[in-house]
Amino acid sequence: MKSSVITFPGSNCDRDMDVALRKFGFKNKMVWHADAELPKSDLVVLPGGFSYGDYLRCGSMASKSKIMQSVINFANSGGMVMGICNGFQILVETGLVPGVLLRNKYLEFICKNVFVKINNKQNKYFKNVNNEVLEFHIAHNEGNYFCTNDQLKEIDDNNQIAINYCDENGKIEDQFNPNGSIKNIAGIFNKEKNVLGMMPHPERMIDKSLSGEDGSLFFKNLINNLK
Amino acid sequence: MIVNEQVAIDHGLKKDEYIKICELLKRTPNITELGIFSAMWNEHCSYKSSRLHLKKLPTKGKKVIQGPGENAGVIDIEDNDAIVFKIESHNHPSFIEPYQGAATGVGGIMRDVFTMGARPIANLNSIHFGSPQHKKTKNLLRGVVHGIGGYGNCMGVPTIAGQTSFDSSYNGNILVNAMTLGLVKKDKIFYSKAAGLNKPVIYVGSKTGRDGIHGASMASASFDEKIEEKKPTVQVGDPFTEKLLLEACLELMAGDSIIAIQDMGAAGLTSSSIEMASKGNLGIEINLNKVPCRETKMTPYEIMLSESQERMLIVLENGKEEHAKKIFDKWNLDFAVIGKTTKTKKIELYFDKEKVADIPVNTLVENSPMYDRKWKKTKLPKKNRIKKEDIKHLKIIDVLKKILANPNVCSKQWIWEQYDHTVMGDTIQKPGGDAGVVRVHGTDKAVAASVDSSAVYCWAHPLTGGKQVVCESFRNLISVGAKPIAITNCLNFGSPENEKNMGEFVECVQGIGEASDYLKFPVVSGNVSFYNQTKDQGIKPTPAIGGVGLIKNYKNMISMEFKEVENLVLVIGKTEGHIDQSLFARIILDEKNGPPPEVNLFNEKNNGETLLKLIDNNLIKSAHDVSLGGLITAVAKMCIKGKKGINIKKPKYLINELEYLFAEDQGRYIIEINKKHFKKVADILNKNAVHFDELGVITENELYINDKTKVTIDELSTSNKSWLENYMSK
Numbered sequence: 001m002k003s004s005v006i007t008f009p010g011s012n013c014d015r016d017m018d019v020a021l022r023k024f025g026f027k028n029k030m031v032w033h034a035d036a037e038l039p040k041s042d043l044v045v046l047p048g049g050f051s052y053g054d055y056l057r058c059g060s061m062a063s064k065s066k067i068m069q070s071v072i073n074f075a076n077s078g079g080m081v082m083g084i085c086n087g088f089q090i091l092v093e094t095g096l097v098p099g100v101l102l103r104n105k106y107l108e109f110i111c112k113n114v115f116v117k118i119n120n121k122q123n124k125y126f127k128n129v130n131n132e133v134l135e136f137h138i139a140h141n142e143g144n145y146f147c148t149n150d151q152l153k154e155i156d157d158n159n160q161i162a163i164n165y166c167d168e169n170g171k172i173e174d175q176f177n178p179n180g181s182i183k184n185i186a187g188i189f190n191k192e193k194n195v196l197g198m199m200p201h202p203e204r205m206i207d208k209s210l211s212g213e214d215g216s217l218f219f220k221n222l223i224n225n226l227k
Numbered sequence: 228m229i230v231n232e233q234v235a236i237d238h239g240l241k242k243d244e245y246i247k248i249c250e251l252l253k254r255t256p257n258i259t260e261l262g263i264f265s266a267m268w269n270e271h272c273s274y275k276s277s278r279l280h281l282k283k284l285p286t287k288g289k290k291v292i293q294g295p296g297e298n299a300g301v302i303d304i305e306d307n308d309a310i311v312f313k314i315e316s317h318n319h320p321s322f323i324e325p326y327q328g329a330a331t332g333v334g335g336i337m338r339d340v341f342t343m344g345a346r347p348i349a350n351l352n353s354i355h356f357g358s359p360q361h362k363k364t365k366n367l368l369r370g371v372v373h374g375i376g377g378y379g380n381c382m383g384v385p386t387i388a389g390q391t392s393f394d395s396s397y398n399g400n401i402l403v404n405a406m407t408l409g410l411v412k413k414d415k416i417f418y419s420k421a422a423g424l425n426k427p428v429i430y431v432g433s434k435t436g437r438d439g440i441h442g443a444s445m446a447s448a449s450f451d452e453k454i455e456e457k458k459p460t461v462q463v464g465d466p467f468t469e470k471l472l473l474e475a476c477l478e479l480m481a482g483d484s485i486i487a488i489q490d491m492g493a494a495g496l497t498s499s500s501i502e503m504a505s506k507g508n509l510g511i512e513i514n515l516n517k518v519p520c521r522e523t524k525m526t527p528y529e530i531m532l533s534e535s536q537e538r539m540l541i542v543l544e545n546g547k548e549e550h551a552k553k554i555f556d557k558w559n560l561d562f563a564v565i566g567k568t569t570k571t572k573k574i575e576l577y578f579d580k581e582k583v584a585d586i587p588v589n590t591l592v593e594n595s596p597m598y599d600r601k602w603k604k605t606k607l608p609k610k611n612r613i614k615k616e617d618i619k620h621l622k623i624i625d626v627l628k629k630i631l632a633n634p635n636v637c638s639k640q641w642i643w644e645q646y647d648h649t650v651m652g653d654t655i656q657k658p659g660g661d662a663g664v665v666r667v668h669g670t671d672k673a674v675a676a677s678v679d680s681s682a683v684y685c686w687a688h689p690l691t692g693g694k695q696v697v698c699e700s701f702r703n704l705i706s707v708g709a710k711p712i713a714i715t716n717c718l719n720f721g722s723p724e725n726e727k728n729m730g731e732f733v734e735c736v737q738g739i740g741e742a743s744d745y746l747k748f749p750v751v752s753g754n755v756s757f758y759n760q761t762k763d764q765g766i767k768p769t770p771a772i773g774g775v776g777l778i779k780n781y782k783n784m785i786s787m788e789f790k791e792v793e794n795l796v797l798v799i800g801k802t803e804g805h806i807d808q809s810l811f812a813r814i815i816l817d818e819k820n821g822p823p824p825e826v827n828l829f830n831e832k833n834n835g836e837t838l839l840k841l842i843d844n845n846l847i848k849s850a851h852d853v854s855l856g857g858l859i860t861a862v863a864k865m866c867i868k869g870k871k872g873i874n875i876k877k878p879k880y881l882i883n884e885l886e887y888l889f890a891e892d893q894g895r896y897i898i899e900i901n902k903k904h905f906k907k908v909a910d911i912l913n914k915n916a917v918h919f920d921e922l923g924v925i926t927e928n929e930l931y932i933n934d935k936t937k938v939t940i941d942e943l944s945t946s947n948k949s950w951l952e953n954y955m956s957k
Contacts, residue, residue: 009559010467012383016652048650050381053467109376109645139380139647201649209655209666209781 001026001226003043006071008033008062013048013084013203020203021045024219033065042226043080044071046087048139048201058101058142059089068094080124080226081195085140088187088197097188097197098155099147104140105180111139113211114178116163116186116200117170123193124225125162125218133170134163134214136186136200138178143199145181145188152182162187162196228258238265244596251590259527259576259584264591266494266532267501270757273595276723277755280736285744290712291751292413298339298490299409300751301416302713304777308667309413310674311345314353314406314717314773316756320461321403325370329354330378330464331536332405337382338490341473342539344417344480345409348651349665350379350386352405353678353717353771357398359634359954364393367401369955374464375405376645381466382473385654386646387663390678390771393634396686399761404717406773408676410667417480419489421507421542421568426486428500428511428566429548431555432472432538434521438462439495439534468537468560475558476539484547491538497531499540500566501574505592507542510571515578519561527576527583542568600723602730607688611807611821618816618885623859624938626815626889630856631863631947633814638948641955655781659868661706661852662774666781673781675709677774681855682767684823687808689731689768693738694826698893700774701746702852705835706896708785708842709776714743716753716772721765723757731768732757739770745828746835748774785842787851788869794848794925795902796873798858800834800895801918804886810856811889830894837915838896844911846904853895859888861897862922863930867944872926877933884933899925 003026007014014030021028021043029039038044051062062068068090075081075096083091091097104110117133118126147155155161164184166172177184179199187198205215228234235245238261248264249255256264270276286294292309293301299313317332337347354371357364368391379386384407439462479485487507489499496518504511515527521535543551548564555562569575574591576584630636643658655673656664662677679699685692697714704711716739721728743750759766778784789796806812807821841847849869853861859875866873877887900908912919923931931937 010381010470012381012470012650016650019652049383050467050470053381053465053470055467108373109380109647111380111647111649112644137649139649141380204649204652206652209784210652211649 001042001223002040003028003045004031004039004041005045005047006031006033006067008051008065010051010053011047011049013201016203017045017047020206020215020219023206025223031067033062033067035067036070038067038070038074043082044074046083046090048085048087051086051090059086059093062090063093072096075195078192078194083197084201085199088199089142091195091197096195097190098151099145099188101142102144102146103142104144109141110178113137114200115166115168117166117172118163119161120159123189125196125222127225129217129221133166133168134218135212136202136214137204137211138200140199143179143181145185147182155188158191160189160191161185162189162198230255230258230261235261238262239269240265244268251594252586259531260586262528262532263497263584263586266497267591268595272494272498274755275596276598276600276757277732278597279599280733284736284740284750286749286751288713288747288749291749294751295753297418298342300713300715301343302751302775303413304667304672304674307413309411309416310775311340311343311409311411312407312715312773312775313339313752314404314678314715314771315339315754316717316719317403317405318401318719318756318759321371322401324461325367326374326377327461327463329371329374329403331462332403333375333378334464334466334469334536335492336405336407337384337469338492340407340409341476342417342488342490343411344415345411346477347384347407347409349408349663349676350384350405351663351676351678351773352386352389353680354389355392355394355397355402355769357393357401358395359393361395361398365955371403372642372645378464378466380647382470383650385648385650385665386643387648387654387665388658388677389643390680391639391642392682394682394767396767400759400766402719402759402769404771406678406715408674408775415480417485417488419487419503419506421487421503421509423486424568424570426545426568427543427548427564428513428568429541429543429551430518430538430563430565431541432560433465433468433535434519434561435525435530435533436521436535437525437529437533440529440532462534462536464536471558471560472537472539475555475560478554479551484544484551485541486544487542489540491540493534495532495534501588501591503540503542504574504588508572510569510573510575510588511566512569512575513566515576517563517565519563527578600729601726602733603726604730605689605734608820608822611818613806621815621885623885623888623932623936626811627859627863628943628946629814630810630860631943632950633810634950636810636856636860637950639951640948641951655784656707656786660787661703662709664707664778664784671780673778673784675704675707675776675778677703678771679703680769680771682769683808685731685735685770686767687821687823689734690738691823691826692768693735693770694742695823695893696770696772697739697742697746697748698826698831699854700772701748701831701835702896704774704776705838706785706787706850706852708783709778710839711746711748711774711776713749713751714772714774716750716770718753718755719759719766719769719771720757721760725765728765735768735770742828746832783842785847785850787849787865789865789871789899789925790848790869792871792925792927793902794899795905796922796925797898797900798895798920798922799838799898799912799917800830801892802858802887802890802895803892804882804890805892806886806890809889809891824891824893826893833915834894834896834917837912837917838898841908841911846900846908847898848901849899851897853897855891857889857891863943865897866930866940867947870940872929872940873923874926874931875923878920
């Protein structure tokens with residue numbers, strides 16, 4: 001399986017993502033934001049970080065990068081595109097997934113482990129994951145997912161919510177919402193479910209010496225689903 | 228502007244110093260030259276009050292590749308890998324503008340590290356605030372934490388450990404010390420020594436603006452009521468540009484174009500160009516019209532003294548300009564050839580085709596003033612005798628809860644959850660333990676680092692305090708299973724012109740020297756920050772020690788949380804019952820006098836090295852050093868982190884229970900072992916003449932003391948976790 005990770009100026013989880021993808025069997029290529037063409041890929045990842053310093057608005061400048069037109073075309077033709085953290089913010093800015101990401105409710109950067117419940121497994125990202133709840137890791141300042149009521153209705157109608165923040169037993173309640181996201185939304189799909197944007201970083205959970213191993217589970221499953 | 232004695236004094240120079248400048252130049256300096264002298268000769272850049280004493284520190288060792296004098300120290304961690312590290316203060320700017328002050332402190336220290344060719348892999352910090360009741364404390368704390376996070380998070384470098392304390396002596400002068408570790412191949416280290424004639428001098432990074440002019444001079448003066456007026460001297464950080472600068476520099480460093488490289492930190496273009504020239508015994512000629520400026524009509528004076536951030540000066544090999552420019556263009560950074568190296572051994576500056584400065588380099592560096600300041604020795608205070616009636620009403624659990632909730636002991640989770648501590652995917656010990664640990668990417672090795680200070684001990688007796696901080700750093704590294712290698716120090720003191728404060732400095736440095744010499748734990752880099760005071764009141768002497776150690780196989784790392792019920796808990800090191808200057812004495816007995824606990828270097832070394840032996844033999848399940856709050860506080864923290872209880876039996880010592888539990892005797896560790904290993908462990912400890920007590924057995928979820936006093940771990944955990952969260956949410 002071939003993957004591509006895009007490096008924008010200010011990306012800082014690009015290497016971590018590269019390490020994770022290769023660890024679970026992807027042949028990964030790093031792609032520079034100013035390139036025009038995407039290499040042939042089965043998966044494109046927009047990594048975390050602070051593209052363009054998060055100046056102006058998180059993800060907005062990166063969403064206008066030269067490479068992004070190819071990424072958008074790739075997504076629109078059904079290609080798998082995953083945006084993590086800042087990558088999710090970039091996806092939102094391109095309009096590939098609905099909604100916006102606001103500053104965290106308590107106005108502070110949060111770096112910690114969280115639990116997420118998988119809401120929809122009818123897609124290549126989560127199909128065949130046995131667990132209902134995964135322990136992931138978040139590290140962000142602007143992860144407070146917001147959308148209009150109309151958008152929310154559409155998201156619900158199309159079953160576009162990927163994961164929600166919850167407790168270890170899968171209970172989705174306000175107290176387990178780290179950043180104030182609507183309906184505890186931690187990740188969301190486009191209508192066709194080939195594009196996934198999520199705040200948690202599975203690439204930081206790929207080794208039992210790190211914060212946990214549910215990231216390993218996610219990537220192993222993902223590559224199998226793509227085969 | 229005409230330069231005279233008054234203008235020199237307004238620049239922070241002393242009358243004698245101004246006379247010396249005129250003598251050295253054999254003429255009156257012009258305003259640009261005076262500005263350059265004031266920047267180079269202030270305390271911050273010249274170390275004029277401290278140099279004499281710093282010379283006495285041990286700086287050499289088998290693992291030391293580079294000691295003090297470069298941008299940062301470098302140590303060998305085998306297999307052609309090396310760690311570059313340093314700590315630096317940004318106290319004065321952080322008090323004036325906490326967010327930018329702290330942010331640029333973090334940015335500055337990372338630049339020092341990647342200037343040497345190393346990719347930063349971990350950040351740490353030591354931050355000290357006034358009394359929690361003081362009206363400024365909360366905002367300063369919030370601002371500093373946001374600033375540290377804002378910069379480090381954006382750079383994508385994990386912040387893995389730190390220290391936060393509160394003391395009223397910092398009410399008018401907080402401390403913000405930032406430390407960075409970087410990883411480099413031993414044969415790809417870059418230095419600041421220029422070499423060769425007519426080599427191009429290159430400016431890269433951000434444009435120069437008017438921010439931070441005279442920042443280094445400000446850091447060399449005391450605060451008064453007019454401090455708010457100094458806001459314009461605080462630099463503004465741009466971590467995004469620094470991230471680009473990091474990547475661009477490392478990309479250029481992969482080749483062989485660079486002769487010397489130096490970041491523009493304190494005193495900006497002035498100190499960076501002079502340092503490179505001085506080390507290379509060369510001259511440098513700069514055309515200031517070529518310096519990329521952000522603002523219009525900047526004068527030579529302003530260009531030379533600006534402390535705009537995220538800039539570097541490079542001496543390139545001839546003919547490599549195009550290659551280098553391409554890299555900086557790719558990262559959207561300024562690149563300008565602004566001058567060349569010369570044989571004149573002078574700094575010569577041109578602006579609008581006129582020569583605006585002409586100064587022999589040695590007058591700025593070797594001939595800079597050095598003072599043997601008067602200082603006063605601090606006598607060892609007399610011991611207090613604890614009266615039985617003062618303590619007999621005390622209930623152990625109440626005291627313990629009070630100590631766990633004390634601002635200097637309580638959990639700092641509110642702080643470190645705002646720092647990205649997991650980016651780069653190699654953090655295997657997060658903040659909240661004895662030391663932070665990151666793997667050396669792609670290898671089995673890991674590097675441990677901690678930062679410590681004990682201002683109260685240093686205040687009570689600077690010589691003992693200085694030794695103690697080094698020992699604590701040593702212990703923190705050993706507690707995670709790392710072999711201590713070297714330290715960096717950030718020496719935060721009051722005015723060197725005050726004999727008492729100067730005495731504190733001299734004796735703390737002596738203590739640090741003695742301990743690091745004995746423990747073979749040399750000082751490889753550091754920074755001195757004087758004038759930490761408001762009006763004539765100095766802070767408590769606060770040397771912060773950043774220690775770095777190596778774990779050969781990261782799978783053998785030790786953490787502090789209790790692991791398993793039924794395991795045995797021992798205390799390594801003897802408890803003599805030293806209560807003076809302990810947290811117990813200060814907050815429970817309200818006794819502020821007396822000597823700090825004695826430091827026995829033989830025991831420190833022997834106990835620590837023996838524990839490392841036990842760890843090497845896979846006999847240790849968890850370990851934690853005993854420090855502030857004594858033995859019971861250390862045990863309680865291990866319980867809280869491991870969500871386990873313990874049944875403690877006080878050994879039959881002569882000292883009473885409270886003394887045993889809360890004394891702050893040095894050289895001690897709490898360890899957890901499997902029962903079946905007891906004999907083996909006891910044998911090794913006995914063979915090495917290490918005293919130990921059997922403390923108790925791990926249980927489910929309560930802390931029992933001598934079968935009569937008990938408390939649930941949840942209750943202790945609440946005491947420990949709630950203080951800071953409540954304080955910040957009010």
